[in-house]
Amino acid sequence: MDLLLSSFGQIITPEIILLLFAGVVIGIIFGSIPGLTGGMAIALCLPFTFRMDAVPSFALLLALYIGGISGGLISAILINIPGTPASVATCFDGHPMAKKGLGGKALATGVIFSFFGTIFGILILMFLAPPLSQIALKFGVFEYFSVAIFSLSLVSVLLGKSMIKGLIACLIGLFLASVGSAPIDGFPRFTFGIHAFDAGFAQVPSLVGLFALTEIFKAAKDRSSYHITTKDSKIKGVGFTGKEFVKQVPNGIIASIIGTVVGIMPGIGAATCNVMSYGVIKRLSKHPEKFGTGIMDGVVASEASNNASIGGAMVPLITLGIPGDAVTAILLGAFTMQGLQPGPMFFTANMNFIYILFALLLLGSFMTVIVQFFGMRGFIKVLKIPKSVLLPMVLVMCLVGSFAINNVAFDMWTFLIFGTVGFFLSKFGFPLTPVIMGYVLGPIAEIYLRRGLMVGRGSFLPFITHPISGVFLGMSIIIIVYTFISQTLQARKKNPAKGKIANVYDD
Amino acid sequence: MEDTKKRNFSIFSRCYKDVLVGAVLLLIFVLIIIGAQSTQLLVLATITAKFWPTVIGIIGCVLSVVLIAQGFISGRKLALLENSESAVSEKGEKLFEGGNRRTILTFLLVALYIISITLLGWIPSTLVYLFLQISLLTEKAKRKPLRIAIITVIFTAIVYVLFRYAFMLMLPPGTIWQIWR
Numbered sequence: 001m002d003l004l005l006s007s008f009g010q011i012i013t014p015e016i017i018l019l020l021f022a023g024v025v026i027g028i029i030f031g032s033i034p035g036l037t038g039g040m041a042i043a044l045c046l047p048f049t050f051r052m053d054a055v056p057s058f059a060l061l062l063a064l065y066i067g068g069i070s071g072g073l074i075s076a077i078l079i080n081i082p083g084t085p086a087s088v089a090t091c092f093d094g095h096p097m098a099k100k101g102l103g104g105k106a107l108a109t110g111v112i113f114s115f116f117g118t119i120f121g122i123l124i125l126m127f128l129a130p131p132l133s134q135i136a137l138k139f140g141v142f143e144y145f146s147v148a149i150f151s152l153s154l155v156s157v158l159l160g161k162s163m164i165k166g167l168i169a170c171l172i173g174l175f176l177a178s179v180g181s182a183p184i185d186g187f188p189r190f191t192f193g194i195h196a197f198d199a200g201f202a203q204v205p206s207l208v209g210l211f212a213l214t215e216i217f218k219a220a221k222d223r224s225s226y227h228i229t230t231k232d233s234k235i236k237g238v239g240f241t242g243k244e245f246v247k248q249v250p251n252g253i254i255a256s257i258i259g260t261v262v263g264i265m266p267g268i269g270a271a272t273c274n275v276m277s278y279g280v281i282k283r284l285s286k287h288p289e290k291f292g293t294g295i296m297d298g299v300v301a302s303e304a305s306n307n308a309s310i311g312g313a314m315v316p317l318i319t320l321g322i323p324g325d326a327v328t329a330i331l332l333g334a335f336t337m338q339g340l341q342p343g344p345m346f347f348t349a350n351m352n353f354i355y356i357l358f359a360l361l362l363l364g365s366f367m368t369v370i371v372q373f374f375g376m377r378g379f380i381k382v383l384k385i386p387k388s389v390l391l392p393m394v395l396v397m398c399l400v401g402s403f404a405i406n407n408v409a410f411d412m413w414t415f416l417i418f419g420t421v422g423f424f425l426s427k428f429g430f431p432l433t434p435v436i437m438g439y440v441l442g443p444i445a446e447i448y449l450r451r452g453l454m455v456g457r458g459s460f461l462p463f464i465t466h467p468i469s470g471v472f473l474g475m476s477i478i479i480i481v482y483t484f485i486s487q488t489l490q491a492r493k494k495n496p497a498k499g500k501i502a503n504v505y506d507d
Numbered sequence: 508m509e510d511t512k513k514r515n516f517s518i519f520s521r522c523y524k525d526v527l528v529g530a531v532l533l534l535i536f537v538l539i540i541i542g543a544q545s546t547q548l549l550v551l552a553t554i555t556a557k558f559w560p561t562v563i564g565i566i567g568c569v570l571s572v573v574l575i576a577q578g579f580i581s582g583r584k585l586a587l588l589e590n591s592e593s594a595v596s597e598k599g600e601k602l603f604e605g606g607n608r609r610t611i612l613t614f615l616l617v618a619l620y621i622i623s624i625t626l627l628g629w630i631p632s633t634l635v636y637l638f639l640q641i642s643l644l645t646e647k648a649k650r651k652p653l654r655i656a657i658i659t660v661i662f663t664a665i666v667y668v669l670f671r672y673a674f675m676l677m678l679p680p681g682t683i684w685q686i687w688r
Contacts, residue, residue: 182556187547220613221606388644404676412621446559
C-alpha cells in the first residue's frame with residue numbers, strides 16, 4: 001500500500017496528468033468512431049513516446065488503452081454500431097434503451113460500470129497477478145480450443161430466437177475467417193486465385209461492415225423512422241438512482257470476474273468476454289426474457305466485463321511477457337523500447353515501476369470516467385441528428401477507418417462484403433453476433449484444434465481427458481442440448497403458426 | 508391464371524422461407540466442402556488445411572437440413588393459416604419498388620463510392636456519395652438539396668482535416684491524379 005501511495009506521489013505531476021488526459025480523450029474518440037479502434041490510437045501515438053521516459057510514455061499509452069475500450073460504448077448505445085468487438089454486447093440492451101428515450105441512463109450505466117470493471121481488473125492484477133499467471137500457464141492447446149468452442153456455443157445458442165440459426169450464423173463466421181492463408185502450413189484457401197484474398201478479411205472492416213452497413217441498408221428499406229428516438233433523452237443527476245446501482249452490483253461483479261479471467265487468455269480477451277458475460281448474466285437472471293428489450297443488466301454485463309479484461313490482459317503481459325492481442329503486443333514493444341523486459345522476473349526486479357503502472361491505470365480510469373461523464377450530455381445530442389444524415393456520415397467514417405488500418409483498398413471491399421452478408425442474414429432472422437464471434441475466434445479454434453490433433457496423433461480423446469478442456473467441452477454440449485430441448489418444448493406449447501405469422505410480416 | 512400462380516408462389520415463399528433459406532445454405536455448405544478438397548496440402552501432415560473448412564461444411568450441412576425440416580413443419584401450419592386469411596396474403600413488395608429499390612440503390616452507391624475512392628480520391632468521392640446517399644434516405648417532403656449540400660461539404664472538410672492532420676491517417680488520394688501527374 002505504501003508503495004502504491006508513493007507511486008501516486010510520483011505520477012501526480014502536471015506533465016503526467018496532461019498526458020493521461022490527452023490519452024483518455026484521444027482513446028475515447030478513437031473508440032467511439034466505428035472503424036477506428038483504441039489499438040489504432042496506440043499504434044499512431046507510439047512514435048511520440050520514443051523520446052519520452054518510461055513513466056510519461058506509459059501514462060499516454062495506458063490512457064489510450066482504457067479510453068479506447070471505454071469509448072466503444074458510445075457508438076454501440078447511440079447508433080447500434082459497435083466500434084470494436086469489445087462492445088458488441090453493449091448494443092443488445094444499450095441501443096434499445098436509447099430508442100426508449102433512456103440513452104442518458106444507458107450511457108451513464110455504461111460509463112460507471114466500465115469504471116467498476118476497470119478498477120476490479122486492476123485490483124486483481126495488483127493482488128493476484130503471479131498466481132493467475134500460473135493458472136494461465138496450465139492452459140495448453142486443448143484448453144484454448146475448448147474455451148473457444150464454449151464461447152462460440154454460448155454466443156450462438158443464447159443470442160437468437162432460434163438456436164439452429166445462431167449456430168449456422170456462427171459457422172458462416174468461421175468460414176469467412178478461413179478465407180486466405182491457412183494457419184500452420186499457410187496454403188491459400190477459397191482465394192480463387194485472387195491475391196487480395198490471400199491475407200483473409202481484416203477484423204475491423206468486417207465488424208463495422210457487418211453492423212454499420214446492415215444498419216444503413218435497414219434505414220434505406222424503411223425510412224419511416226426519421227430519428228433513432230423521438231423521446232427526450234435528458235440526463236438527470238448521475239443518470240440512475242442509488243437503488244438501481246446497488247441492484248446492478250452483483251451483475252457488475254460477475255461480469256468483472258468473467259472479464260478478468262477471459263482477459264488473461266491470449267487472443268480471446270475483450271472480444272469474447274463481453275458476449276460471454278452477457279450470455280451468463282442472462283442465463284442467471286430471473287427475467288431472461290427482458291434481455292434485449294433495453295435493461296440496465298445487459299449494459300452492465302457487457303461494459304463491466306470488457307473493461308475488466310484490461311487488467312486481465314495485463315496479467316500475462318507483465319508476468320509472462322506474452323501479449324494477448326494487438327494492443328498488448330504494441331505495449332510489449334513499448335516496454336522493450338524503454339529497456340524493460342516483462343516476464344517472470346519483472347515483478348521482483350521492477351517492483352517500483354510495476355506499482356507506478358498500477359497507479360497510472362487507476363488514475364487513467366478515474367480520468368476516463370470524469371471525461372465520459374462530462375461528455376455524456378454532448379454525446380447524447382447524436383440522437384437528435386436524423387438517421388438519413390447520421391448513418392451516411394457514420395458509413396464514411398467506417399470506410400476511412402477500414403482503409404486507414406492497413407492502407408489497403410481491399411479492406412473497403414471487405415466492409416461491403418460483410419455488410420451485404422449481414423443484411424441478408426438479419427433479413428432472414430439470423431443473429432449477427434455469432435457471425436463476428438465465429439470470425440474472431442475461428443482462427444484460434446482452428447489453430448489449437450489442429451495443434452491438439454497433431455499432439456494427440458490424430459486422436460480427439462485428449463480434448464476430453466484433459467480436465468479443464470473436458471469441462472468446457474462438456475458445458476458446451478450441455479448448453480446446446482438444454483437450449484435445443486427447451487426451445488422445442490416452448491415451440492410445442494405455443495401455437496407455432498401464430499408466432500410465425502408475426503415474424504413473417506415483421507420482416 | 509398468372510395471378511393465381513404468382514399468389515401461390517408468394518404464399519409459398521413466405522410460409523416456407525426457412526425451407527428456401529435452408530436449401531440455399533445447404534448448397535453453400537456443400538460448395539464449401541467441395542472447395543476445401545481443392546486446397547493445396549502439406550504431404551507429410553496428417554491434419555491438413557482442408558480439415559477445418561470440411562468440418563465447418565459438414566456441420567453446416569447437418570444444421571441446414573435441420574433448418575429445412577423445422578421450416579417445413581412450421582411452414583405447413585402457416586400455409587393453412589394463410590389460405591384461410593386471404594386478405595393477409597396480399598401483402599408483399601416487388602423487388603424494384605419502395606424499400607427494396609432504395610436498398611439496392613444504397614448497395615450500388617456504396618460499391619461505386621469504393622471504386623470512386625480508389626480512382627478519384629477520397630474528397631470528390633465523399634462529396635458526391637454523401638449528397639446522393641443523404642438524398643436517397645431522406646423522404647421527398649423533407650429533402651432540401653441546398654441544406655444537404657452544405658452538410659456534405661462541412662462534414663467532408665471536418666473529417667478530412669481531423670483524419671489527415673490531427674490523426675495523421677492516410678486517405679486514398681486517387682490513382683487517376685497520380686497518373687495525371
